[in-house]
Amino acid sequence: MSTLTTPHIDVHRAGDRMKTRVSWLDSKHSFSFGEHYDPDNTHHGLLLVNNDDVVSPGQGFDTHPHRDMEIVTWVLGGSLVHQDSLGHSGIIYPGLAQRMSAGTGILHSEKNDAWRIDGARHDEPVHFVQMWVVPDEPGLTPGYQQLEIDDELAAGGLVTVAAGLPRYRDRTAIAINSSHAAFHVARMSGDPEHVIDLPDAPYLHVFVASGEVEMEGVGTLDEGDAVRLTRTGGQRVIARRPSEILVWEMHARLGAQ
Secondary structure: OOOOOOOOEEOOOOOHHHHEEOOOOEEEEOOOEEOOOOOOOOOOEEEEEEEEEEEEEOOOEEEEEEEOOOOEEEEOOOOEEEEOOOOOEEEEEEOOEEEEOOOOEEEEEEEOOOOOOOOOOOOOOOOEEEEOOOOOOOOOOOOEEEEEOHHHHHHHOOOOEOOOOOOOOOOEEEEEEOOEEEEEEEEOOOOOOOOOEEEEEEEEEEEEEOOOEEEOOEEEEEEOOOEEEEEEEOOOEEEOOOOEEEEEEEOOOHHHO
């Protein structure tokens, strides 16, 4: 397995992200996405997409295709309605882990349903982060999985939400077809005694989904900030107020699997 050998920490601030804004969508892109292309910012490790999206009520992404990608969606607030060409449908909300394996090809839509079961209309936007990682091989059978893990998150530790790494198979919530990657989440109380130790891995991507944290060797990170770590890890993270961090642990990089 080929990896970079020089330790490096690269901080990306929220305000520097590429943005897509239309009447119903406020999307911020950590990496090149769609019409936003920067040849020097296409991925980190195996992570190609880290989109931070806010979708207005009654709006969303119409049916569109994906292939050969592991897609993890993590909702921070509100709810997102998922439907796909495999017949899966459901509502994704905070604390529910969701993975879609695009494989040979899948169609899906994601909407902020504007109606409640009782018929009342709601005006709450949905805020979610969607992340794409490269699978071990192309042409896999498409698949879908979701699981409620709110109780595990309430314990305050770094919870393994999705993984293909063998070391996490006995404690991961959902599986991804990428044997060199794992996705972790921590909900932090803001208590100075509440400390999270990051994994030690060739590639880490740490995204502050909400709140404000202090990372050892980096400093203060606000909501929307991200850190890309290469050949380094194990740093301690302390929240300055209630916060949520999303951590991708990767033991390979694109083009070196």
